[in-house]
Amino acid sequence: MNLRPQPILNKKTNLIFGASIFFVTLLVYYLTMARSLSFWDAGEYITCSSVLGVPHPPGNPFYILLGRFASIFAGTIPHAQIVNFLSSIFSAFAVMFTYFFTVKFVTMWLKSPLEFYKAYLIGTIAALYTAFSYTFWNNAIEAEVYAGLAFFINLIVWLTIIWIEKSEDFSHQNILMLMIYLFFLGFGIHQTSLQIAPAVLLIIVYPLLRHSIKTTQFWMRSAIYLVSLILIYLIFLGIGKTNHIPDLPKYMLALGFTGILIFHLRTKISAKTWWFALFFIIVGVSSHIFLYIRAELRPFINEGNPHNFKLFTDYILRRQYGVTSMFVRRASFWFQMKEQFLTYFSWQWFNAETLSSWFKIPQNFILTISNFIVLGLGSLGAFFHLKKNKHSFAYFFSFFFMVSIAMVFVMNLSDAEVRERDYFFVTAYNFWTVWLAIGSFALIDYFSKNKILKFVMITVVIALPIFNFVSQYHIHDRHNEFIALDYGQNILNSVDENAIIFTNGDNDTFPVWYAQAVYDSAATEYIHKNEQQNIFPTKLTNELIDSAMLYKDEQCKGIRKDVTIANLSLLNTPWYIRQLRDHEGVEFNISDYDIEMCQDSPKSRLYPLRLQRDELLGIKGVIEGDEFIVSFKKGTILYVKDLAVIQIIKDNYGKRPIYFAVTTPEVAGFGDFLQNEGMVDRLVSSKGRNQFDFKRLITNIDTVYSYRGVFDDSVYKDKNILRLLNNYGAAFMRTSQYAHSVNDYDNAIKYMEKSFGFIERKQRFYPEISKLYLEASFNFLQQTENNDAFSYLKKAVQYDIHNQEWPQIIFRIAQFSESYDESIALLNTLRSYQDDLVLDEIITQINLLKE
Known part of the structure; x- marks a missing residue:
């Protein structure tokens, strides 16, 4: 052999x-x-x-x-x-x-x-x-x-x-x-x-x-070698722990094994x-x-x-x-x-x-x-x-x-x-x-x-x-996929000039870094002009921004170099906090000692802590009245990144626009002071849940954002992409909800239907859009615009066709509108999904109305 x-x-x-x-x-x-x-x-x-x-x-x-x-x-x-x-x-x-x-x-x-x-x-x-x-x-x-x-x-x-x-x-x-x-x-x-x-x-x-x-000699020698290596590992395990060198036993084990190898092969090598x-x-x-x-x-x-x-x-x-x-x-x-x-x-x-x-x-x-x-x-x-x-x-x-x-x-x-x-x-x-x-x-x-x-x-x-x-x-086949590039540039293009934006992890940070640093002919830049809200940079702020731009102009060849990206995961480390302070123009009024010892010394102002009582934190802008108070409950644990975020906001609020990417699950207690503008949430002084700037939101999702490949079936989307695209869908959903709140049914329906192009398992929202179509239908009925009313009613039925209340709803609409034939025709479309006996009874009642 x-x-x-x-x-x-x-x-x-x-x-x-x-x-x-x-x-x-x-x-x-x-x-x-x-x-x-x-x-x-x-x-x-x-x-x-x-x-x-x-x-x-x-x-x-x-x-x-x-x-x-x-x-x-x-x-x-x-x-x-x-x-x-x-x-x-x-x-x-x-x-x-x-x-x-x-x-x-x-x-x-x-x-x-x-x-x-x-x-x-x-x-x-x-x-x-x-x-x-x-x-x-x-x-x-x-x-x-x-x-x-x-x-x-x-x-x-x-x-x-x-x-x-x-x-x-x-x-x-x-x-x-x-x-x-x-x-x-x-x-x-x-x-x-x-x-x-x-x-x-x-x-x-x-x-x-x-x-x-x-041979017996081989096994005896192997046993001696094995015991020797175990002893080396155990001896240096203790030494490594004592001297804070956790990897020392691994190195000594490798060195011992190499020594055995050299000895055993001395006649060959x-x-x-x-x-x-x-x-x-x-x-x-x-x-x-x-x-x-x-x-x-x-x-x-x-x-x-x-x-x-x-x-x-x-x-x-x-x-x-x-x-x-x-x-x-x-x-x-x-x-x-x-x-x-x-x-x-x-x-x-x-x-x-x-x-x-x-x-x-x-x-x-x-x-x-x-x-x-x-x-x-x-x-x-x-x-x-x-x-x-x-x-x-x-x-x-x-x-x-x-x-x-x-x-x-x-x-x-x-x-x-x-x-x-x-x-x-x-x-x-x-x-x-x-x-x-x-x-x-x-x-x-x-x-x-x-x-x-x-x-x-x-x-x-x-x-x-x-x-x-x-x-x-x-x-x-990814030759026509630009979803990640668009994701990065859409986050960047969402924010005002010279903004600071907190991101969460790899998929909302690496695309943004790429868009800023690498020239890509497929990338486009958009800056919202003259729309900054209560932003009044100080002389120091402008000097820091100018210094950061000199650095970025030398280092980067991409778009929106004016924006500072602050990754929350990396904010747990002293080196990253220093980078933001020294190269990104972020004002950070904490000593080098506090930064350097943030993970090691309880004396550091950035060392993690558990609050022993309820705490209130006041944030003030540059102008009078631009301020708010953030509350933290007893027992809240604040990690290095949370304390760093708080310090950045304290030192920069009102001087530079501050945002959180919508992908950030933790916002260091500022959740009640965020105003959604699409892929980002702006930090504002007003308190409330589900705040958003409708004008900016519409501008971003309709004009600024690029969605290349999202609606192209030839571009494959894996689970990660589908999950991230939900964030676009959420922005369209919020727009729909606002339009609905002001009885703008056309836009409410338009933006909800657009959201379905981004959302996984969109079927769970079909009853909601069905209700929108139904409300719009009632609105047209009140204006005696029956043709439009039934057009919308048909859509409402299609989106929630298994709803057992449709026969009664259509009957009431027939009574109100006197559109009997249209109502009967619509009821007949339900025969594969509803009880025939119920439908026949409703149709009989409508025929009686006709007489």
Whole structure:
């Protein structure tokens, strides 16, 4: 049984197959690629690539440098498109290497060059299933680090198999050095690039283990090593806690393991080679120096501000998000496997949403069938793989185990994640396609003796990945989607000049950052002129704004640079508060000590507190009378961000317009002083619920806002987009409610019907619009405009056709209007939805009225 791939493939033919897969895949990715930003992290990554910013921890520095490099040489190509295309290139290469390493694994059991076609077929099928799987394709068409991660991991897997093929007694160590360099270069794209490192190590020492594993000496030595490592971990766990270095035991454990490895392989790998390995590790991670240097220059996006050693280490170790451990489970392992890993697995192939819409079959039924196919073929492939060559299977299984079960354990996701985390496991789904492809071939092989059945199986096996591609195309076609761009610019264009706006999270902050910082020809700017309400900037305010504009004019190339965005989540951190004060023109009259110690010292004015009694807070504007009082109840907990918001409002109210995005669920106690103007709520001195500026609201939703793609069925909207679009619908609903309150029925109906274009489950509002039409109908009846009245009445019935009160309502209208025939005709339209006996009785009564 072969221990290594066999050199039986024609190199030129194999290269043609690989190159063809690369170019076909890249073409599809280009055709479906987003032409602007997408929601979530894509907007931040494009913006940071454009301005050479520092993104959220741990920074992904090599990715940002690549994005910036591509943007510099892009010429007139928009930065969003070039950074998105970078993901497409990475992903296409990852697909190509999926093909290359698959054929290498397959050749380990082929017996002669005459069987070469089997490797080509299996490799191509695996590549196609990978390229057009749900999560992999998503990562390929937007600015995401997981495309680059896939490239590095698949390249390393291929190099591992190349080393197995070429190495004799640990020769070709240059390949090992290249792999070490790629591991740590990839670390600068995403830290999970190391997820397959244990598998690579196992494969490298596999020839040494094959025979020694059967000896008592091996197990005794392994036990000593294991006990030693446990002792190292426990000793330094205590030292780390005492010295406030929580990660110390991990580092010492890694150092101890490396020492064991060097000792055990001392006859195979020279000291010089180990020094080279260390050198390549340092060079690989050196991209992180960019974060340290760039942060000192204060770019427009400078998350964590890692400009000194403490902030830099906190940033790289992601301490902003808290300290977590894989040994303290954030959810049960069974939940993480079933509700996360396996649920995401079920999404990957044969898209249930698309197929359900095609065949009018419930999605759950389609999921059951597709899961049966994918799990069945993959499991058959794994069994066939093991049967054909246990060494090839062992190599590949070690990779799959590390990116699936081990990855679930290490990532330790909570049961309350803010978004779906399928991208963490995309490598596992990528690797499963190898067994999918082998299983597909196993079916052909099983029926090979019957020509008809063999032909049928070949047809099915080839058709399935094509069918998967077709089912996935629509939901991945983003070439005409500008919803995220419009979302950002609509928030910006809602507000007055020089406004401060508080945003909540990724999807109302990253699009706004992008719109401000990145030039995009598809973006438009709108400034509400001469409409500021009770805003009287002081001399200091104007100086701060002028300073901020000088900074932004240098840093940013987008729209509405006059607006300050204050993200509530980031306001929990001292570095972000300082950024707002120093670079965004926000007056913030609190000392540096209070800011710096906001998370550590109860003496800080920003340190979180629980109110011991009811409190009143007075807010005063610049002019006399522009003031209001905010009340806080006893027991209220005010976090750093709440205290920061209060301070910003105290210091800037009346000097600059202040808003909250409608997406902010927490408004630091100011909820009764907000006036809705569309996608934003303006802070005002008048108190009341459901306040809004009707004139500004109408201007924003009818004139200012852009809704590209929202009403276009060819533009796919996922659950996140549909949820965010509800905010537009709410604005139209509020407009409808105002028009209704002043008996403007036409506008009340118009804006409510427009709201239905944005709202999920709009059917729940049908009874409400039915009542509007009915009221409008009564209004026309009172003006003896019966034709219009019945036109509206028909609409009212259509929207709430199951309402059992319609027969009596229509009867009363017939009495009042004497429109008997029209009433009877309308009653007859209800026969499929109402009791025939009731309808016949009402019609009889109307006929009596006619007499």
